[in-house]
Amino acid sequence: MLNRSKLMPMIYELVNNDKNFLNNIKKYLHNAFEEYKKIQGNEEELIKKIKDSNTSWLTAIPIENFSSIKPLPSVPVNYSVLAVDGSQIMPDHHEIRICYLINIGYVILSYGQNSYATMNSIPTLFYKEEELYKDTNGYKTFITQKDLSFKRTIMEYNKIFECISELDKDISMAFIDGTLIEWMVQGDENESIIISSILKTFNKAKELNIPLVGYLSSPKSNDFINMLRVCICPSKAVNCNTCSYLKSGNNLPCNKISKINDSDLFSIILKDGERSPMFLSTSHILERYGEHKIAFFYMNTGSEISRIEIPFWVTEKSELVDFIHAACYDQAKKGKGYPISLQEAHEQAVVSGNDREMFYNMLSNICVKNGIKMSRSYKSQRKRSGIL
Amino acid sequence: MKHIGEIIETNTKMFECQSVKLDESPDFGGFVKVISNDMTIYGIVFNICTMSEDITRKPVAFGLTEEELRRQQPQIFELMHTYFKVLIIGYKKEGYRGILPPRPAKIHSFVYDCEREDLIDISKDLNFLKNILNGQTGIEEELVASVIRNLSKVVLEKDCYMITVGKELIRLLKNDFDRFLTIKRMCKI
Numbered sequence: 001m002l003n004r005s006k007l008m009p010m011i012y013e014l015v016n017n018d019k020n021f022l023n024n025i026k027k028y029l030h031n032a033f034e035e036y037k038k039i040q041g042n043e044e045e046l047i048k049k050i051k052d053s054n055t056s057w058l059t060a061i062p063i064e065n066f067s068s069i070k071p072l073p074s075v076p077v078n079y080s081v082l083a084v085d086g087s088q089i090m091p092d093h094h095e096i097r098i099c100y101l102i103n104i105g106y107v108i109l110s111y112g113q114n115s116y117a118t119m120n121s122i123p124t125l126f127y128k129e130e131e132l133y134k135d136t137n138g139y140k141t142f143i144t145q146k147d148l149s150f151k152r153t154i155m156e157y158n159k160i161f162e163c164i165s166e167l168d169k170d171i172s173m174a175f176i177d178g179t180l181i182e183w184m185v186q187g188d189e190n191e192s193i194i195i196s197s198i199l200k201t202f203n204k205a206k207e208l209n210i211p212l213v214g215y216l217s218s219p220k221s222n223d224f225i226n227m228l229r230v231c232i233c234p235s236k237a238v239n240c241n242t243c244s245y246l247k248s249g250n251n252l253p254c255n256k257i258s259k260i261n262d263s264d265l266f267s268i269i270l271k272d273g274e275r276s277p278m279f280l281s282t283s284h285i286l287e288r289y290g291e292h293k294i295a296f297f298y299m300n301t302g303s304e305i306s307r308i309e310i311p312f313w314v315t316e317k318s319e320l321v322d323f324i325h326a327a328c329y330d331q332a333k334k335g336k337g338y339p340i341s342l343q344e345a346h347e348q349a350v351v352s353g354n355d356r357e358m359f360y361n362m363l364s365n366i367c368v369k370n371g372i373k374m375s376r377s378y379k380s381q382r383k384r385s386g387i388l
Numbered sequence: 389m390k391h392i393g394e395i396i397e398t399n400t401k402m403f404e405c406q407s408v409k410l411d412e413s414p415d416f417g418g419f420v421k422v423i424s425n426d427m428t429i430y431g432i433v434f435n436i437c438t439m440s441e442d443i444t445r446k447p448v449a450f451g452l453t454e455e456e457l458r459r460q461q462p463q464i465f466e467l468m469h470t471y472f473k474v475l476i477i478g479y480k481k482e483g484y485r486g487i488l489p490p491r492p493a494k495i496h497s498f499v500y501d502c503e504r505e506d507l508i509d510i511s512k513d514l515n516f517l518k519n520i521l522n523g524q525t526g527i528e529e530e531l532v533a534s535v536i537r538n539l540s541k542v543v544l545e546k547d548c549y550m551i552t553v554g555k556e557l558i559r560l561l562k563n564d565f566d567r568f569l570t571i572k573r574m575c576k577i
Contacts, residue, residue: 077459109463117463334461344463347442 025260032257032265035228040066046231053230053238060223063295063315064277072273073322075330078112080167083175083341084159085349086152089356090145091132094380096364099127102152104159105348109341110169118166121348124155136189150185150194157201164201164210171323173211175331177342180214180294180309186285195288202292206313213324214294214309217338221307222261223279224298229254262298263305270300275308275325278315299325301332391498393472395422398492400476401524403431405499407470411438417534419502419510420474424493427481430502430510431474432535434525438470474499475525477516486513507542511549514556521560529567532557533574550575 039046043066050059089101105121126132133140134147160174167174185194205212230238232254245252252258266276276298286293293312298305308328314320331339351359367374392414393405403422407413414420418433440447447468450457458465479489502510510516520532536553543549554572561568 107463111462112459115459115462117466119463119466340461340463 021259025264028257028260029264029268032225032228032260033268035232035257036066036265036269039228039231046227049238050227050230053233054241055226055230055238056240057226057229058223058282059226059230060279060296061282062227062277062279066277068277069270070275070325072275072329073326075326076112076171076323078169078171079323079327080108080110080169080172081175081327081331081341082106082108082160082163082167082172083177083339083345084156084163085177085342085345086156087346087349087351088148088152089351089359090148091143092380094377094383095360096367096374096376097127098132099125099363100132100148101125101351101359102148102155103349103351104152104155105345105350106159106163107341107344107348108163108166109344110167112169117344119344119348122159146184146188150188150190153182154194154197157198160212161201161204164204164208167210171327173213173324173327174205175339175341175345176212176214177346178214179216180212180311181281181283181285183283183285191285192288195285199289199292202289202311206292206311209320211310211314211320211324213328214296215328215339215342216307216309218304219263219298219307220261221263223281223296224262224276225257225260225265227279228257232257263307266298266300266305270298270305272300272302273329275299278321280312281309297325299328301329301337303332303337306332389500391500392420393499395493395495395497395499396471398495400488400492402473402475403493404471404473407472409470410465410468411470413470413472414501417531417538419507419535419538420499421502421506422493422497422499424497425491427479427489429476429479429489429493430484430506431476432516432520432531433472434475434527434531435473436470437472438468441467441469473525475520475531477519478510478513480509484509484513486510486515486519488519504542507539511539511543514553517553517556518560529570529574533571536571536575 043062047062050061053059084104084106086102086104088103091098091100101123103121103123105119107120108116108118110116132143134143135141156176160176164174182195182198185191188194202212234253235244240246243252270276278295278297281294281296283294291313294309295312295315296307296309298307306328308324310321310324314324328339331341334340335343364374391408392412393407395403396406397404405420413436414433416433416436419430420433421428421430423429445467447464450461452460476488476493478484478486516535517532520535521528525531536550539553540546540549557568557571561571
């Protein structure tokens with residue numbers, strides 16, 4: 001039980017802290033905007049400085065001019081979009097059987113003439129020894145939440161691979177909820193297996209000329225701000241490891257914009273429907289992506305700044321970039337702030353608390369019918385009904 | 389014969405169906421039948437509604453024509469269904485009887501429109517009038533009037549039939565003349 005009277009003072013403290021932060025953020029935003037204006041027209045110089053820099057944070061590389069803020073292109077009437085999302089029932093040691101379920105939801109929405117909607121979800125149950133345990137340096141260990149989420153990611157991409165050829169409009173795209181940059185995979189023992197299975201879908205999408213698009217709502221990324229920090233740095237060759245300001249104990253010059261992220265800044269730069277220039281991500285995991293390096297831009301959807309990620313080959317086809325720009329805006333408008341296709345894919349994928357209960361009840365009923373005795377752990381039973 | 393709906397809730401007195409197609413249901417007061425177990429169960433449609441399949445998701449107004457909506461938001465037509473409720477009035481097993489069947493219709497059975505021969509069978513047994521007037525639907529007068537209007541179109545001797553039905557209604561509503569007059573007024577064909 002939550003002790004409300006003890007919690008309340010902490011909530012007040014949090015709100016006060018936020019109030020102070022909001023007062024400060026205006027100052028940071030002003031500094032960042034001034035810096036942004038300064039670098040326009042000096043892109044070449046900046047790109048060179050970024051490439052020569054050695055920073056402790058990720059810095060985006062611009063692939064379009066800074067001044068090229070693009071207005072909303074006309075939204076096509078006829079287009080189709082595939083969106084995929086997944087969710088899972090985690091393995092629970094206190095339940096009647098250790099197993100897990102991954103549910104992949106997908107929708108194909110086709111607009112304009114001969115419009116249609118396909119919506120479905122596919123559950124997969126994992127229960128075999130080799131699906132529950134993995135071999136770590138000779139030890140048998142239970143799979144982690146991270147392993148399961150990688151498995152889910154692969155299944156989401158596989159679903160796109162399966163469905164992508166069904167898109168029948170001349171212009172179409174495949175939506176992923178969140179980033180296309182699987183930075184979480186970096187350093188995992190299965191890194192190369194995971195990335196190579198995902199890249200199959202990237203290859204197929206390129207072959208069919210259908211862009212894979214990652215949509216990030218209210219992104220917390222700060223690749224662009226980091227870029228501005230490089231500009232601010234008075235050192236000619238930026239090297240954070242040998243930063244003289246750090247050693248002398250002075251305030252870092254680049255700290256004057258450090259408290260804000262990219263979407264804070266773009267919310268004052270971009271007007272409704274506009275998009276930022278495109279940038280190339282320098283995330284280390286992309287070294288594994290080969291020709292499918294990920295580029296991104298920010299867009300004002302009218303309700304928020306979202307980050308749109310696309311494979312690099314798409315950036316070379318301006319008509320495709322315009323289509324993605326317009327379609328993402330249209331999707332967000334149709335969904336009243338968040339792309340409708342991603343919302344519906346989520347609705348298809350989501351496994352509610354009731355669904356989870358139903359799953360375990362089905363499992364236990366079928367086991368009992370087959371003469372297998374089942375029991376939940378005492379902990380689980382006691383969680384369901386306390387003793388008075 | 390193509391089915392028009394499927395039973396999703398059922399009990400002794402009535403059943404609820406999901407229409408095969410959105411916005412396509414039998415008319416209010418229309419007759420439907422379902423072949424369930426070893427008999428055919430007959431009923432009258434008394435409530436039709438179209439709503440979201442998920443009770444937590446309420447439809448919102450878009451201010452678009454249906455055509456525009458289909459082009460711009462095709463998914464919403466997949467997430468809504470038309471439902472109709474049917475009051476059971478009789479069943480057929482070696483001949484039609486205007487009484488409740490011994491067992492309710494089975495869930496997930498298909499529901500079909502009644503044919504002319506079915507309606508002629510139903511018209512001969514006036515028990516359905518009492519069944520409707522028993523007050524399970526909340527719109528008894530409207531429903532009786534609608535059913536009578538529908539049956540009068542298929543019976544051979546229409547005037548004669550209307551007199552018989554009128555007499556039965558007088559018998560059932562002898563203590564409620566106002567109600568009888570309301571139904572009579574609504575039966576004007």
